[in-house]
Structure formats: C-alpha cells, structure tokens
Amino acid sequence: MMTVGKRMLPDHDDQELAEEYKLQKYLTEIVVLPDSPLVGQLVFASDLTSLNFRILNIIRGKDNFLPDFRTRIQADDVLLVEGDLDNLMKVKETKGIQIMADVILEKDLQTDVIRLAELLVVRQSSLIGKTVKEVNFLQRYGLVVIAISRHGETLRSKIGSIELQLGDLLLVQGSSQRLNQMRSSNDVALLDEFEPVLYKKRKGVIAITCFAVAILLGTSQLLPLSIAFLLAAICSILFRCISTDRAYAAIDFRLLVLIGGMTAFGTAMENSGAADFLAQGIVDMMGPMGKMAVLAGFVVLTVILTQPMSNAAAALVVVPVALRAAVEMGADPRAFAIAIMLAASVSLVTPFEPACILVYSPGKYRFWDFIRIGSPLTLLLITVILLLVPVFWPM
Numbered sequence: 074m075m076t077v078g079k080r081m082l083p084d085h086d087d088q089e090l091a092e093e094y095k096l097q098k099y100l101t102e103i104v105v106l107p108d109s110p111l112v113g114q115l116v117f118a119s120d121l122t123s124l125n126f127r128i129l130n131i132i133r134g135k136d137n138f139l140p141d142f143r144t145r146i147q148a149d150d151v152l153l154v155e156g157d158l159d160n161l162m163k164v165k166e167t168k169g170i171q172i173m174a175d176v177i178l179e180k181d182l183q184t185d186v187i188r189l190a191e192l193l194v195v196r197q198s199s200l201i202g203k204t205v206k207e208v209n210f211l212q213r214y215g216l217v218v219i220a221i222s223r224h225g226e227t228l229r230s231k232i233g234s235i236e237l238q239l240g241d242l243l244l245v246q247g248s249s250q251r252l253n254q255m256r257s258s259n260d261v262a263l264l265d266e267f268e269p270v271l272y273k274k275r276k277g278v279i280a281i282t283c284f285a286v287a288i289l290l291g292t293s294q295l296l297p298l299s300i301a302f303l304l305a306a307i308c309s310i311l312f313r314c315i316s317t318d319r320a321y322a323a324i325d326f327r328l329l330v331l332i333g334g335m336t337a338f339g340t341a342m343e344n345s346g347a348a349d350f351l352a353q354g355i356v357d358m359m360g361p362m363g364k365m366a367v368l369a370g371f372v373v374l375t376v377i378l379t380q381p382m383s384n385a386a387a388a389l390v391v392v393p394v395a396l397r398a399a400v401e402m403g404a405d406p407r408a409f410a411i412a413i414m415l416a417a418s419v420s421l422v423t424p425f426e427p428a429c430i431l432v433y434s435p436g437k438y439r440f441w442d443f444i445r446i447g448s449p450l451t452l453l454l455i456t457v458i459l460l461l462v463p464v465f466w467p468m
Contacts, residue, residue, distance in 0.1 A: 099244055100129070100155050101220035102173035102232055107148040109169025116140040126156040132231065153231065158244070161220060172219055173232070189219070190252050192243040192261040200260050206233040214255065216247035280314040353394060364404045364468050369459055371395045371409060372416040376451060379420035388417040399468075408466035412458055419454040421447030 103121075105111050111119055116128050117140070131140050132151035146152070151173060161172075194200055200208055205218050221232055222242035237243075243261070245252075255263050287305035291298035309315055355370040371391055378387035395409040421429065424443050432438070 099220035191264040198260040215251040220244040375416040384417035
C-alpha cells in the first residue's frame with residue numbers, strides 16, 4: 074500500500090504509476106478567441122510552439138483535421154495541444170486564448186473557491202473503458218476535466234471522446250469541497266491539489282522585489298546575506314507569493330545536511346591546524362623546485378581545500394603561509410595572494426562548493442557531471458592562473 078496525496082493506492086502497479094506521473098505530458102483543448110494574437114499565425118511557428126506545446130489537431134466548426142506547415146490559426150479554432158503542466162498553467166494566464174474546460178466551468182459551475190487537482194485512474198476504477206462524456210464527469214463529480222495525460226502515448230481525440238485507461242492522469246478543476254470528496258473515491262486517487270492560477274504578475278513583482286532588497290541589504294553589509302535571504306523568503310510567504318506547503322516542499326533537506334556537514338568539516342580542519350599543516354607541507358616539498366613550483370603547489374592546495382571548506386575560508390588558511398613563503402624566497406607576495414584568491418574561486422570538481430550546491434539539485438545534476446566537466450575546466454583555469462599571474466605580477 075502507498076499514500077499519494079491523501080489516498081491509499083492499492084498495490085505495486087499503482088505505486089509505479091504514481092512515481093511516473095510527474096513525467097507526463099497533458100492533452101488539452103484551447104479555444105482561440107477573436108482578439109487572440111494567435112490568429113493568422115502558422116501552426117508550427119506560433120506563440121504556442123514557443124511555449125513547447127505540440128498542436129496535434131484543429132477543430133474548426135464541424136471539421137477536425139491534422140495541421141500541416143501551411144495551416145494558419147483562425148478565430149474560434151479549438152486546438153488540441155500537448156504540453157507539460159507548468160506551461161499549461163501559463164496558458165491559463167495568456168490573453169486571447171482560453172482552455173475549453175474554463176468555458177464549460179463558467180457556464181455550469183459557479184463557486185468562489187475553485188482549485189485544480191490531479192487525479193490518477195486506479196486499477197479497480199469504474200471509469201476504465203468509458204469516455205469523459207459517457208461518465209458525465211461534471212454532473213457526476215462536480216469537476217471539469219481540463220486535460221488528460223497518458224504516459225508514452227499521444228492522444229489525438231477530443232478530450233470528451235477519449236476512453237479512460239488505468240494510469241491516466243486527469244487534470245480537473247472544481248470546488249475545494251468537491252475535490253475533498255474525491256479523497257474517498259474508489260475510482261481515482263487524488264495526487265495533488267493546488268491553486269488554478271500559478272502565475273500572477275503582482276506576486277512575481279513582489280517576489281523579485283524581496284530578492285532584490287535581500288541582495289541590497291547583504292551587499293551593503295547592513296545584514297548578513299544568510300539573514301537577508303531568509304527574511305526575503307519569509308516575506309514571500311507572508312505576501313502569499315508562495316504557500317507554506319510549497320515552500321516547505323521546495324526545501325532539499327539533503328543539501329542542508331551536506332552544507333552543514335561540509336561547514337563543520339571545514340571548521341574542524343581550520344581549528345585543528347590540519348590546513349596549516351598541509352600548507353607548510355607545500356613549502357617543504359616544493360621549495361627546492363623554485364618559486365613557480367611553490368606557487369603551483371599553493372594554487373592546487375587551495376583548489377583542494379575549497380572542496381570541504383568555503384572558498385573564503387580556504388583562501389584565509391592558505392594566504393598567510395603562502396605570503397610567508399614568498400617573503401622567505403624573495404618573491405612578490407602579491408603574485409601569491411592573487412593566485413590563491415583566484416584559485417579559491419575556480420574549484421568545479423565536485424558540487425561541495427556552496428555556489429555549486431545551489432544549482433546541484435534544481436539543475437538535476439549528478440556527482441559525475443561535476444567530475445566529468447568540472448575537472449578539465451578546473452585544470453584549464455589553474456593553467457591560466459599560473460601562466461598569467463606572473464605576467465601581471467612578476468615574481
């Protein structure tokens with residue numbers, strides 16, 4: 074048994090369906106209004122195409138046909154399109170087009186609290202083998218089917234005439250009360266529920282303003298950056314730019330544990346003297362080989378220390394030893410200081426460096442991606458540092 078949303082899925086097959094549902098594309102019907110900028114555009118070079126929608130069929134009056142490269146969109150066309158959920162939400166905010174289900178909703182369902190939800194057709198559902206029209210979805214459940222997703226299969230029929238199958242995802246719209254009733258349904262599992270409009274300009278402006286103010290406060294040193302961004306996040310929630318549930322779900326706790334662990338490890342290396350020991354070892358080992366060898370050793374050590382430590386901490390640990398070594402060898406300390414400063418900012422071998430951690434999860438990167446791409450890039454940057462620093466700051 075498995076819980077999805079607040080429904081219990083009965084067996085392993087339904088569990089696999091739930092794990093796959095986020096990868097699906099949705100099929101929906103879009104009505105082109107007379108004032109739409111889409112009117113007159115070529116189907117395969119339209120604004121919808123730029124939003125990564127595939128226009129599968131066009132319903133024009135009583136005709137239902139497959140578009141070609143010469144087909145132009147006309148007013149009152151009903152476009153059968155395929156796209157992901159995020160872009161579908163953007164379409165709901167676009168001027169001049171309207172999702173067919175919204176037209177139905179305005180006529181047949183009047184309520185102040187309208188929400189969207191995803192419903193999964195489960196194994197023992199009585200909906201299997203029936204079309205949305207045959208089921209009489211609006212009258213039966215008080216919900217309008219906006220879009221249908223069927224993993225691995227492209228649907229080319231009108232939504233109302235599609236026979237539902239096990240694993241189909243239905244994007245529905247209706248009142249919160251009706252959606253709550255679906256939690257106890259044996260025909261579908263309620264996967265997720267959210268507000269129908271996800272893209273509001275006003276909320277976007279507020280969120281950007283919070284972010285900009287946080288940067289301003291942090292860079293002007295009125296507040297530490299960490300505190301400034303935490304306050305920006307709290308303000309975004311207070312102004313309802315994002316719900317507390319979505320904010321909590323967006324936190325990757327694995328990264329928090331990683332950052333906390335690496336920070337503690339870096340502090341331990343600094344306080345225990347391990348970093349100083351390594352820096353002094355560079356002087357003892359590379360000293361007989363000359364100034365350039367010592368400089369290269371400090372640059373490589375800084376890159377290595379930047380993995381468990383922050384770049385600032387790594388530089389602060391290495392710089393004093395490097396400057397002392399430069400003075401003892403009669404070299405220009407500035408060249409060593411500049412080289413170490415640059416080396417502390419070019420470590421891309423692992424995602425442990427804080428800047429890399431920030432993009433690691435949202436970018437869906439793997440650890441191997443950093444080693445495969447970051448290692449040669451880091452070596453290239455190290456080479457550039459060692460070649461150019463002595464040119465501008467002769468030793």
